[in-house]
Every structure is written in structure tokens, then in C-alpha cells.
Amino acid sequence: METLQNIAQGLLERGDVSMVIGYTPGTIPGKTKTIFARTPEAAQKLTFNENCVNNLSIYLTRQYGNIGEKPVALVVKACDARTVNVLIQENQLKREQVYLIAVPCNGVKDEHGVEQGKCKSCAQRVPKDYDALAGETPAPVEIDPTLRFKALEQFDAMSPDERWEFWMKEFEKCVKCYACRQACPLCYCERCITDKTTPRWIEPDTSTAANLSWHITRAFHLAGRCIGCGECERACHQNIPLGLLNRKMAKEVFDNFGYRAGESAEAKPVFADFRYDDKEEFIR
Amino acid sequence: MARIGVFVCHCGENIGRTVDCSVVAKESAKLRDVVYSVDYKYMCSDPGQIMVKDAIKKHNLTGVVIASCSPLMHEKTFRRAVQETELSPFLCEMANIREQCSWVHEDKVLATKKAVDLVRLMVEKVKRNTPLEPIRIPVTKRALVIGGGIAGIQAALDIADGNQEVVMVEKSPSIGGHMAQLSETFPTLDCSQCILTPKMVSANSHKNIKLYTYTEVESVTGYIGNFDVTLRKKARYVDDSICSGCGICQEKCPQKKISSEFNTGLGKRPAIYIPFPQAVPNIPVIDKERCTYFKNGKCKACEKFCDRNAIKFDQTDEFINIKVGAIVVATGYEMYNIGKNNKNGIKGYGEYGCGEDPDIIDSLQFERLLSASGPTFGEVKRPSDGKVPETVVFLQCVGSRDKAKGMEYCSKICCMYTAKHTMLYKHKVHHGQAFVFYLDIRAGGKNYDEFVRRAIEEDGAIYLRGRVSKIYREGDKLIVKGADTLSGSQVEIAADLVVLATAITAQPDIVPLAQKLGVGYDKYHFLSEAHPKLKPVETNSAGIFLAGACQAPKDIPESVAQASAAAAKVLGLCSATELEREPYVAKVYESTCAGCGFCIEACPYKAIDNKAIVNRQGKLIKNVAYINQGLCQGCGTCLSVCRSKSIDLAGFTDEQIFSEINSLFV
């Protein structure tokens, strides 16, 4: 069994990769920081534990400029690897540009020790596709995959007005810092629609109406793309349950088109595609 | 600020009756940026148009809104008028206050209010219009005709006679198509080959036609006026520039037992063969699959006997690139194949035993039995034992109009050819009796119904309205069990031969071709015309036209008529050196495009491609979408899949639509 540090060290010593992007302990107990290890020595600082919540695949997007001539190694949990798949699907990355160091994951927790929502319904201990595995292949577990939609059930019992009430209370809190967007590895647009001024589809103010149109847009732009890493919700200090919106979209995409984001890097993105026999009961 | 003029038309009483046009004009005048507004009885009349033109000059207008009928009616009229001034025609918009207001509402107050709203919307839009330039595209004056059946031949000849170059491709070794297989044709009973062969010959010899047989379309890129087509000329293993068509190779070929495609399996051919005596070009082809040399590495009998050394066993497929300005698709049809050995997936009519019993044949096979050039030299002999059948039962609508078989459409020609078959049969077998099971007789067309009546009344065919439930063999006879719904009785006929009028279906390999061409197709895989009534020849891909049965089942005169129509379209296109089209095309803002490729996938016209943005050192910065303006048809599907709004559509820009919405309810 190879350790994370050994794998990283080897890669850097051989010059196979320009850097290893991974985790290192943070300044507050329970928090971790990103480390860009560029030397074999720096590789020793790499760590992986249950607090490694971040989805590091965001550092593969173009704005960070980490992808150069040489591949970059990335420490990935199963969920993070699904993001990498989407990035490949959407031409943001080529598979050969990234070296995936998989870490077996039994679920991660934030600094307060709270297990992340995504982990409760996740049965995937290692990614489907990786280049090296740091640690032992864990024993498979069985978890009902529909569990990930469990949290949505509370809304089924609510009337539209109740749902409206619920969400308006949530959106009222939004300060439009766009941390949700910035933390999302799939919000890699050069210029977000909300920053576009000709015309301005989404007003930049923090009124509930403007917040609503932002959150609808965010959720819909991630529909069929979001793999549920939960970074948006984690970045939201206003505690808006953004993951619910994403999960709802994932459910609809799955129910209607049988598609799950990030499963394959080769699949055609669900909204760049259609089927002649897509359902249309809602159309008169 | 913009200076907009609003012109409200009464359309006589048509608008004026329910919309108070003077109020609309007055309210419009109050709108910000509207500097002139007027109402008039007939805006589209000469004085009305002059009014618009004068106002543009006098008030130095930067945009015009005509509140009148539908833009589909008069947009061209008014834009032409505007163009006569300094103003760009694209700075004229129409508010539809007739079709979508005065004609559909009764309450004058509400209708007037709506008309005012519609004008306001258009004022907001036109303020953001830009003086677009129509797109000019050069035209390559050459056409490609895909398919060498009667439709393709006709289209090619008409275009060539119109003095434009034509490239004609045919996937099989000879042109002629299904028509070459027919015996005689309805409703005149003239010999099919007699009327077709001269056309085949002139297609081959016409100075403006370049013919490629045994050739398929490999790829198509480009757009109207500028298609780049790659053809795959399949290896024939015979050098067509040397071969004289003497036929010695056919005679010497030891392999002679291959069932002949041309004779629908009722005759045999060698491994090197000319499909039929009148084939054009008269050049043989080696059936690689069955050639002894190719199979065992020994033989080469043909090569030995060919005194011109035309046999080339080392020939490979050849790729030919051509540029054309227009394409006519005339790929024809295939018969619904129902036998046990049906490769094409649809199984059916097991109860009819077609393909299992040699004496149950389809209509095309029967054509071959009737044909003087056929396997029986025109004598009607049944396949099993060569006996002349004395009772022949014809079944119509085999597959056609049958939902269970997935073909709900009428194959259109079967009623006529079946009537023809009964007649020809009677003419050849005087004592024979023909029975026809039919559902309806569809004989619309010049002299068609008379023709069917002749079959019944003069040639004594017995027509039974009903379906056949079962056919089975009893000794020498085929027992056909069916219903005569008119008499309400069960019928049982002991027949010598059964002929099934199977459905006309789309070519089995049409879908990949349609996709290469970007032409739509329906659920039966027949190609889609641009408009079922008004654009029956055009497709939604500009510059690509349809002829013949690739679009829907058609008989010969219809195919020929459509082929000539397509040719007329092509000639029209080629008459100009440049094309002009509405500049409603999408464009990419490269600075914000993230290159996710959704638009590339979603574009129905394959008009979007990746473009690499490199810096001065040639290093790739990013990939962005690039829209080929010639291919883009302006549907705007790409806009909706673009998350960063990095694509906009001229004529329907985000700013325009946004302003319309913003001014909806004020």
C-alpha cells in the first residue's frame, strides 16, 4: 500500500506532474487548507482525513492557471472525481492533463464535526477512475442511492405557498457575495451571467426578488451538471440550503432523462442533448 | 436618444373597426423616443408608404414601427419602402395589431389598449435594432445529385440542360433505380425501360454531368452555395476508363449462382457482373464477397480473358472532393422486406409466409416476372416450379397503413401497380384469374381511376375488400384465407401465386446521410421538406432540395415533377453569383465564452465549432465557440444553452427581448 505522501513524492521526483494539489492541516482545528506541493519535500505536508471537505477540482479550472504543459496531480475523493468528469465533458480539461490520486473516503465532516449531507447517501468509497490509490481499497458498502433525494420529501407535503414562504425566508438572507458561485468548481464561466450588463438579467442588489432570480439561475445552470459536492452550501455563511436546490435538479434530471452528472466523462451533457421521445405531459 | 416614428394603419375597417387607431397614434406619440406618430387608412398603399418615407426624412427618424398587419404579411413591403430612404430596412419593425388584435377581439377599449401595448413593445425593440447588412454568400455553380433513379436523372438532366454543372452519384453500379426494374408503367402501359433508357444514356453523356456510380457520399460540410462534399468511389476492381463493356468477363466467371439483385433474387448473376443489359455505365463490378479470387486467392479468370487489362484486383476506394452550391437528394425508396431473412429489423406477416414459400412474392418480383428482360423473359412463371399460375392473388396494403407494423402511411402507388399487375397478367395468361384483396382503392390522378376500372371491368380482376388472415400451402396450391367485408363472408382462394404489395419504405441507410446533410426526417425516416405545402421541394437546410420517393412514396410522374422542381430551384440558386439572406445569425462574444461546448452539441445545423484562442507566442489560451455565419440559420438554440450569455442573435438580441419584456406592463 502506498501512502499519499509517497505517491506525491514519487510523482514530483520523477517530474511526472508539475504539482500535487492536496490537503494540509489548517489554522483552526477541523479545518484544512489547500496545498500546491511543487517539490518532493512539500509532498510530505500532504494529509488526508475526515476534515478534508473541500472539492479541490476547482483548482483545475482555467482561472487558476494551474494546468500547464505538464499534468497536475489532484487528491480526489469519489465525489471530487465526478466533478473532474464533468470538467472533461465540458471541454475544460483533458483527462491526460490531470493525475488523479484517489483517497478512500468514508465521509467528511466540517470543522464543527458535522457530517456533510452528501456523505450520508454516498456508497462510493473510491472513484471509478483514478491513476493511483492512496491506501487500501475499502470494503464496498451498500446505501440506497435514492437516499440522496430523501431531504426533498419534506417539500412534497408543502403547498406552493408554503414552499414559497420557505424559500423567500432563505433567499432574504442572501447577501449576494456569490461565494456559492466562487466555491463551485463548475461555475467556471469567464463572466457569470449575473455580471453581464447588456442586458442585466439578474439585478445585483440583495432584494429578495433579485436573490430569487440569482438562486434560480444558479440552480438551473447547475442542473444536470452538479455532482453534489456541496461546496456552495458550505461556502454560504448565511446558511441557505443551496444543496436542496441542486438535489432537486439532480432528481428531476435523473427521473426524466435517466442521467446522473459526473458518471462518465464521455457522456453528452444532458442539456446539450435531447431525445425524440422525451416526456412532454406538461405541454398542451 | 432614438427618434422613432409610429405609423398606425386602419387597414380600411379591418383594424379601425375594433381598434381606435387615432388613440393608438396619440398614445404612441407620448412614448419616450417617439417623435412622430400618425394613423392612416392604408399604410401599405402607395400614399401610406410615401408617408413613411417622408417622415423618415423630415423627422430624421432612427427607427420605424408600423402598427398594422402581421409582419409575415407586409414586413417585406415596409422594409423595402424604408430602404428607399437613408434608413436601414432592419430599423423597421411591425406591431401586429390586425391578425393578433383587431381580428380576434371585440371589445374596442381592450383591443385599443392591447394595440397601444404592442406598439410600445415594438418601439422598445426597434430602438435597439441595428442596421444589419444582409449576408452575401458566393455561389459555387455546380450541383450534386444524390441518387441515380428516375428522380435523380431527371433533376440532373434539367440542371444540366440549364447550363449548370452537375455531379451525380449513385451507390449501386448502375443508374436507373427501381424504374429500370419495372415492366410497364401505369396508366399507359408503356415499357418502363423504353422510356428510361434514353434518359440514362443522356445523363451519362451530357457534357454538364459528371457521373459517379458505385459511389457514396462520405461527408458534407459547408452551407448553401458552398458545400464541400467528399465522395467515396468504391473499388469496382475494374478500371472504368479502360473497360469497353464487352461482357466477356461475365461469361468466363466460374461463379454463376449468385442471386441477382436486379432480378430481386429470381435470377442469377456471376461474381463479376453488369447489373442488367442496359446498365449505365456499361461497366462490370466485382462482387468482392463472392469472387473466388478474393475468397481463395485463386481464379482471376476475368483478368485472363480481359483483352484490355481492365481488371484491377488491387483497386481501393477512392475519395473525391467536390465543391457544389446546391444538393438534390433523390435517394428513392426500398420495398418493405418481410421475409424470414429480413435484415432490416421489422418482422412481420409471418402468417403470409413470404420468403418461406417461393410462390409468395412481392410486387417488385412480380414486375421482374412480367418484364421481357426478366428471369423468365416476360413469361409469367411461378418461382417454385416454373408453372404458369392460373390463379393469382394480390394483397394490397402489406405493411402500409398498418399501425402494428409502424407504418401508418399509405404507400400510394400500390393500388395503381396492382391494377396494372392484374392487367398485365391477364394479357399474358388469358385464362388466368386475378384476385385482389384491398382496403381502399386510391386512384386519384389523371386517368388513374379509369385505369383501375379497366382492370376490373375489361380484364376481369376480382376485387375483394378485406384483409387476408392466413396463407398456407396445400399441395400445389396456396390457400388464401381472407374476409370479403362487402359481402360479409369468409373467402378462401386456392392460388398458384400470391403477390404482396408491400409498403414503400425509406432507404434503410438514409439516416446517416440525412445527418451528414443536416436534413430532417420523419419517424418513418422519409426526409422532411421545409414546408408541407409551400416548400415541398426545399429542406430546412438551405441549398438542399428533395426529389422523388426519399421524401414520401411517389409514383413516376410525381417524382419527375418534383425532380424538375428541384432542378428549377437549383437553377434559380445558380443564377446569382452571390446569395443574399437575412442576417439573423448568432455571434459569440469570445471574451466571455468559456468554451463548454454546449452550443456546439445543441446546434441543429452543426454551425458551431471550437476555435482556439492563442496568445502572441502561439500558446493556447482557451477554446471558444465559433459560429459559421453561412451555416447558422438563426434559431437561437445556442443562446439558451449558453450559461454565460456569450452568444447573441442578431434581430432577436437579448437587449431587444429584454426591453420588450421590461415594457410589457407599465
Next chain:
Amino acid sequence: MSQHKETIKHDFEPNIVAFVCNWCTYTGADLAGTSRLKYEPNVRIIRLPCTGRIDYNLLLKAFESGADGVLVSGCHPNDCHYNLGNFHARRRFTVFRQLLDFVGIDIRRIQFAWVSAAEGAKWAQLVTQVTNEVRELGPFTNYKRISELSFPYKELEPEPLEEVTA
């Protein structure tokens, strides 16, 4: 048949926006006019080339602008002038309306229909039906309330404005 019908007065007249494609529904709406079919005058049409062009932003903006109902209509499947635009739209709106439903927007306020160029009667019927349905639902106060709050113009109204002539 008499030309003048008593217009029934309702307490509430909904504002409805229809986003339609140019080739089928717009033409179908024209046909309704040519056929002199009568329907409710509450709908304002915004013409677009194709349903493929109808992004969800347009719908949201319509509500922000005060629409009580939105109608999206285009060519039937396989009839799209651009072959595929409506298929993309169908897929998009399948999910989008679920999103709206999820945040509590009554999706009866967003209706979708295929109306071909030949279906003038369907258009007339559709507009009247949708108008009646939305009228039944009443004004879209939920959205209007937050929308007004986001644009505190009215609150400022009592203060006298300085007048400037342009």
C-alpha cells in the same frame, strides 16, 4: 351572428405574456386572426425565432415585470423549422418548471403548448383557456410583492420631483 358581444367584466384581468416561435405559433396566431376567431385580449405576444431561443431568463423577467401568467408555445415535435430547437426547449422546460414549482411558484402560471401554423383554432382556445385559468388563480401577488420591494420607487413618490425639461 352579431358582431358585438357583451364583454363580461371580471374583477381581475391577468397580464399574460406569450413567448412564441415565429414559424408555427406566431403563424398559427395569425391564422386565428385571419379566421376571425375570438379570444381573450390579455395576452401579449413576444415573437422569437424558435422555442429553442426561449431561455428561462425570459420567463423570470416576465414575472419580474408583472406578468400573472406566461405561455410558451412553438412547433410540435418534428415540425420545428430549425428541426431541433423545440426538443431542446422541451427538455429544458421539463426541469425548469420543476424548479419553479420547488421554490413555490404555482406552475399553473406557466403553460406550454405546441401550436402549429395550422392550429389557429387551438391558439384561440388556448389563450382563452389560459386566461381563464390564470384569472382564476388571481394576481401573482407573491412575486409582485417581492418585486415591488426590490424596486422601491413607489415609496419615494410623495416627495416632489425636480422637473427638468429635455
Next chain:
Amino acid sequence: MENIYKPFTAIIDEIRWETADTKTFKLHFDDPKIAEAFTFKAGQFGEYSVFGEGESTFCIASSPTRKEYIECSFKVVGKVTNALRSLEVGDTIGFRGPYGNHFPIENMYGKNLIFIGGGIGLAPLRSLIWNVLDLREMFNDITILVGARSVNDLVYKDELTGWENRSDINFIKTVDPGGETKEWNGKVGFVPTVLKEIAVSPMNAVAITCGPPIMIKYVLLELEKMGFSPSQIVTTLENRMKCGLGKCGRCNIGSTYVCIDGPVFTAEELNKLPIDY
């Protein structure tokens, strides 16, 4: 308290196309009281707004000695400038200002002045040039070097001819190589190159320059080679601004707020700033 964000209104009296994408507006304040009270100094800027589109920052391009109007020139690049472009004579725009510091004209009396302007960068210089010309006798020699990418990109063409014809100005115009036309009678060459050719003396002189960043960079180098000390060189910066009031936090370069401490800086001051502009 006054509302510092509320603009006053100005009416467009005249519009001139300077180049294919640059326009000049001549404006007067709508309220006679404001018009009366309004004063500014060359080098100051304002926030111009099109209501509904937003605000945009440009310098005042006219001279403070011309009291009855102000002028501004802008290049159409964004949302607001696009909206400004579509305005017509008689339309109303919003104006806040004047903001920022100004050219140190009081230090220029009796000195030789060298103006070096490139492209639209001539606009702030123009304010000072006319100011100086209106008080001509208070200054010594005046040299004006104006450059543009091409003949079509020259702004204030009529005025350039006027300056060229004056005997009390040493006027040089140039266009970048390839930007000349057949009729062009000026120089052909980049501004720094032409500056080198005309070799001005740093004795008792002040050089004032504005233009694209790359031009400024090389002009500064050239001037220093000629012996100008950084304190003798004055330039003006254009940073992205929103408020113009030192509040919104955008335009700072290090501890310096361009909107309050600038936009006019001497090369000496610039050298002290971190490279954050």
C-alpha cells in the same frame, strides 16, 4: 446633508464625432444656479450618467476659462458609453463633479510647456492647453506633440489645425507607421520616437503627457533621457471608478486614491506607487 450621489442634469448642446468611436459632447447645466456656481480646474473629472444605464468617468475636456459650458470626450466601449453615443442634441444627461486634483498650473507660470498626447488621451490635456492658451502671456514656449494610431484616430482635428497655424505654438503631429494617408502632412512615427526627434530641453520646462499606458511608459523614459527630472513630468491616470468620492474602494493604487489624490500625478509621485495600475 447634500446627497453626494445625486447628479445634476446637463443638456447636450452640441455633439461632434471625433473618430469612428469617439464623441465629444458640449454640455450646459440645466439649473442656472448650478451653472453659475460651477467651477473646476483643468485635469479634474466628472461622473457622467445616462439614467437607467449608469455612470461613467471621464475628464472635463474643456478649459475652465470657458465658463458657460463644459465638454467631455469619450470612447464607446461599454454599456454607459454605448448609451451616451445614442444621445442627441437636447437630451439630458447626469453629471457629478468636478472631482479629483488638477494640473498644477500655478507651478507652470513662466515655464516652457511640453504637451504630449496620444489618442483620446489628448482630452485631459486639451483642457489644460486651452486654459494655457487663454492665458498665453503667462507662459513661455509651448510645444504640443499629438499622436494617434492613424489619421482617422486623431481627435479634435479642427483644433489641431488651429494650433498648427498659430505662431505662438510649436505644434507637431504624428501618426503611427501605417496610419498615414496620402494627404497627411504630419510626421509618421510613434510618439516617443517623434519626441526623441524634436528633442525638447528640460530647462525651465514642464512636460504634461497623457495617452495609452504603453505610450506613457516610453514617453516617460524618453523624457528622463532628455534630462527631465520626474518632478517636471505630469501625467493623468484613468482607473476604474464608481463614486469618484473616495468611498467605493476601487481606484486606489497603494494608499493613493486616484479619485481624490489624482488623477494628476507627477512622474515623481508615480514612481513611488506600487505597480498596481
Next chain:
Amino acid sequence: MKIFKITGTYKDLVETLLSLDYKVIAPVNRNKLTRFDFINSADEVLSPDEVLNTVRPAKEHLFPMTETVARFSYEGKKLRIGDVEVPEEKSVIIGLRPCDAAAFDAIDKIFSYVYQDKFYLTRRNNTTLISVACEHPDNACFCTSFGISPDSAKGSDILLKKSKDSSLFAFISTERGEDLARTINNIIPEEQPDPGRDLYEAAEKNMRAPLDLPKIKEALNTNFESEYWNEFSRCLGCGSCAYLCPTCHCFDIVDEVRYDKGIRKKNWDACQFPLFTLHASGHNPRDAQNKRYRQRLMHKFKYYHDRFDTHLCTGCGRCIRECPVNIDIYEAAAELCGCEANI
């Protein structure tokens, strides 16, 4: 400084405030979010013992996230512009921590610098700040670096402090504070001796050690181009730090139009966003995230201090707690001047 004794509990005090002619703003937990908000009853109020500090600072009540600053309308072709009045409403913010109170002191300077921002200043002048000293600062707190302490009265009109025996005292620093105190019957307007700061001295010991600010500033004067800034290329640019900071004050100005009516709004903005400094020409002086983080840190520890002699940070620790990638300004500042971060 006057010291008065308070009778009854903290909640009683809030109760009394509610009965006065003031709008009362206090820490509450609404929809899973701790923030300062208007309250109607003392029951809603989070007591200082329950929560160390709110996620959202009180800044938004003087400097709202979105504020209309002008309005205009086209009536036909006529353009009219309207001012926006700021209501002169008396309000009191109770429950601030000393770091947050001191933050108002810092941003007062910018909003009254050269030009007076009436929107901020009118509210500021009408608002009384009652802060509460901290007994249990957490491991992100570092206010002592800025001359503030868990019981600092800096910026507060009234500071509430406990004596060793848990009696509550009001430390009154301003006239405004005294005016308010004298209308509250829970406060006995008799000066008391200083009850001492035993509780708070103990609290101070749990916090991060004070930063050496002069040394940091000295370092910042020279290390604008230091390699160390590259550390922050891991910053996501999410702006959480700026939006939660009690001293960040950047904003954007935008117009919103509905056909013929419009408003001009100030919206919060942040130097961490790439578009913040993007020029119309496409040039961006701060075109990389590490440069933007440098701006933030420099602004806090140097630029603002250069101009106003005040640091633009009060050590509240919000940015440290909420940063999704654990960028720690304390650590950054320490390491920039070559010190070991003493956390």
C-alpha cells in the same frame, strides 16, 4: 467615562429599550442565521452568553447591502430626478461586541472623508451603540492586536461589562450614551467605581497573541512583490471575508429601470471580485486572485492606516471562521513580516 450600575438582567435592559422611542437592533437567530436585526420582543434576542458573535455584523444597519441613492423617471419625454431622504429615526444597536463597535469607528472615517455620505452618517448620528464585553472569545479572535480588548469601550456609546460577581455595569463613553442611559430605568445614574476586569483578563489569555502591527506595516511597505502573496492563489475569490467584515465598505453603483422609472442603487461590492477593477478597455490592474488578496490585506493593515491612522480590521475573526479554504488573515499578516503565526 462614567460607570453606572444596571439592575436586572440583560434581557430586562432590552425590554426597557423596546419601550422607548427607539428602533432596537440586536443579535437574533433568524432562519438558521445569527445576525443583527430589528426586534419586537426581548425573547428573540440572543443573550451574550449564548453566542459569541453573529455571523453577520451590524454594519448593514448603517451601510445597507442595497440602498437607493437617487431615482429618476421619464414622464413622456420629460426626465425628472429625485433625491432620496434618509429618515432621521433614532435607533439603538445592542449586543455588539467591542470589535464590531470599534469597526464603526474605523468606517466613520471613510464615509466622512472629503465628501459626507449622508446615507451612512445620518444613520450613524441617530444610532446609539451598546456593546457587551466578551467573556469567551474563540480561537479566531484577535482584537487585542488592534488595541481593542474583550472589554474595550472603543466605538461604543455604552459598554456592558460584568464584575467578578456577575453584576452588570454600563460604561458610558459618550454624551449620546449618557442621554440614552438616563432614560433607561434599569440603569442607576450614579457613578460607580470601576468593578475591575478580572473576567476579561482571563478571556484575553485564550485569544491569539497580539500581532506586531508596526512590524507588519514596515514589512508591507516593502514586500508588495513578495513571493508570499502566491500563497493566496488558492483563494476562491468568494468575497465572504469582505461581506462578513465589519469594516469592509466597498460598493458599486448601478441603475435599475422598469420601463420609464428608475432607481440608482449602491450595492456592496468586494475587492476580491475580478470585475471590481476591470477597466472598460479590458485591462485589469488586479488580474489575479493573489493580487486581489494582497489588496485586501494591504488595505486592512497599511493603506487605510496610511490615510486614517486606523487599521481596517478589528480582529473579529469572521473572515477566519467563514473562509471556505481557511485563509487566515492573522496567519498571513504574521507570516508576511516573517513571524511565526501564534495561533
